[in-house]
């Protein structure tokens with residue numbers, strides 16, 4: 001395992017970094033409701049790619065397309081060069097086994113302890129492994145998210161921040177190369193949200209996991225994103241490094257960014273500080 005500090009990846013658009021996910025001309029409608037309208041974006045291997053945008057703009061839908069859960073109405077999603085929805089079901093399944101998911105409404109199972117929740121994907125994917133080995137791996141994942149002490153508790157007894165961390169431990173149970181997060185810090189206070197941001201950063205930097213994070217929290221987006229796409233009305237309005245998005249000339253982009261300032265002030269940091277934190281990237 002490489003415990004090296006990972007340099008911030010260069011822009012895959014510039015051809016410096018291998019693209020892991022390619023989204024090309026993706027459009028989706030539900031009945032008359034056009035949700036996504038010609039989305040193009042590229043996620044580079046090893047980067048934290050953030051999708052931001054107002055509520056209802058199609059972020060979760062796009063994430064479901066990117067993670068092989070829902071084919072778009074038209075367009076192509078490629079992962080590692082493979083067109084996801086052209087693959088036979090078993091190949092799609094095998095690609096999906098290399099991904100982790102932490103979904104917006106993907107709650108932990110309250111009938112099980114925290115560690116049993118983390119062990120569940122392991123037991124499903126590798127039923128031949130011994131109970132002890134599965135338990136050991138699950139403990140390691142809980143340790144990675146700082147939750148080992150709570151391993152025997154019921155999810156219903158955890159604080160909001162602890163639940164998110166447990167969900168992250170479950171998402172990385174199978175050592176995925178790629179993890180999708182939908183609103184990882186929604187509903188958390190600013191301090192706890194910042195702790196979840198730090199955990200995502202740590203996992204990406206130390207373990208080299210590629211992350212696609214959907215959020216409508218611009219403070220979080222600027223803290224963790226190597227690159228980002230801002231969606232409005234089903235289209236990509238701004239796409240690039242945080243500083244490119246921050247300087248985007250469109251008034252709607254500026255308005256969206258600056259409406260986040262109260263949240264930033266609550267954290268006691270301002271966006272320019274996030275951008276200056278080059279050391280984190």
Ligand SMILES: Nc1ncnc2c1ncn2[C@@H]1O[C@H](COP(=O)(O)OP(=O)(O)OP(=O)(O)O)[C@@H](O)[C@H]1O
Nearest residue numbers: 030033035054055056057058059060061062104216
């Ligand atoms: N399965 C579905 N059937 C019909 N409409 C859907 C379906 N999934 C999403 N939609 C619609 O698509 C639009 C975008 O939804 P989506 O959940 O992708 O938005 P979002 O950006 O994730 O919003 P939020 O920030 O509130 O989570 C909404 O109008 C929603 O009602």
Ligand SMILES: [Mg+2]
Nearest residue numbers: 059060061104
């Ligand atoms: Mg959503």
